[in-house]
Amino acid sequence: MSMRDIGKPPVRGKTSPYGFFVKMCYEEHKKKYPNENVQVTEISKKCSEKWKTMSDDEKRRFYELAQKDAERYQAEVAAYGGEDAMRKRKRAKKDPNAPKRALSAFFFFSQDRRPEVQQMHPEWKVGQVSNPLFVLKHNALPTIAIQVAQELGRMWKNVSMDEKDMYERKALADKERYAEVSP
Structure with a gap:
């Protein structure tokens, strides 16, 4: 494990149903307008409005994706050593005797x-x-x-x-x- 990896979480977090929906919205927008710069706030507002008007049946597929992702997360956490191991992971300690970095x-x-x-x-x-x-x-x-x-x-x-x-x-x-x- 490199020094850069020590501070990073060993397991990617769970994605919510809404997170999957927003990701789909972005992908659809990129397909429709491949050369357009994506305005994150604009697309987020449209996604939010659309999500609020969707029925439970329309949202079901995103809840199923989130459930599968939660299962993936639980499996990765178990493989890592459980929730306790996740909480106990430490950052690399800075060497107190290390030389001070150069000043500008x-x-x-x-x-x-x-x-x-x-x-x-x-x-x-x-x-x-x-x-x-x-x-x-x-x-x-x-x-x-x-x-x-x-x-x-x-x-x-x-x-x-x-x-x-x-x-x-x-x-x-x-x-x-x-x-x-x-x-």
């Missing part, structure tokens, strides 16, 4: 300029964001942290090419450092 030029710029932004805007007290009570009371996270990041982004857009080159060189050196120490 913008991150180096942000490290240098963040104190300047905080000094220019003392009302943006980023340290308070780490206090959960402050965040709840003042709804601070969406405003303070984002304001600082937006200001740094504006500053980065306006920085001179010479200064940008300096940060690009730092980023390149950090990328080389990471390439040497990473597996």
Whole structure:
């Protein structure tokens, strides 16, 4: 099993009767209009309206497909080791001794300029964001942290090419450092 597979569920979930119906609607639409770009919201609305007007007899085939899919799901779960094994599967643990990834030029710029932004805007007290009570009371996270990041982004857009080159060189050196120490 690869590292990418560890975080993925070992068994694909069950599909509902409505899920099968929507899939059929999309397939029919693609057959009728093969060159048209599919507007997901538009087709979803039409499918929903059609589903609501269908009789139980018309829906029966989709319920049967869902029943077969539920049986497939149960068989796969049993083969995997049951529901408990599904719940207990773990993500790959990150090695605490692994080297830190390389930073981009913008991150180096942000490290240098963040104190300047905080000094220019003392009302943006980023340290308070780490206090959960402050965040709840003042709804601070969406405003303070984002304001600082937006200001740094504006500053980065306006920085001179010479200064940008300096940060690009730092980023390149950090990328080389990471390439040497990473597996």
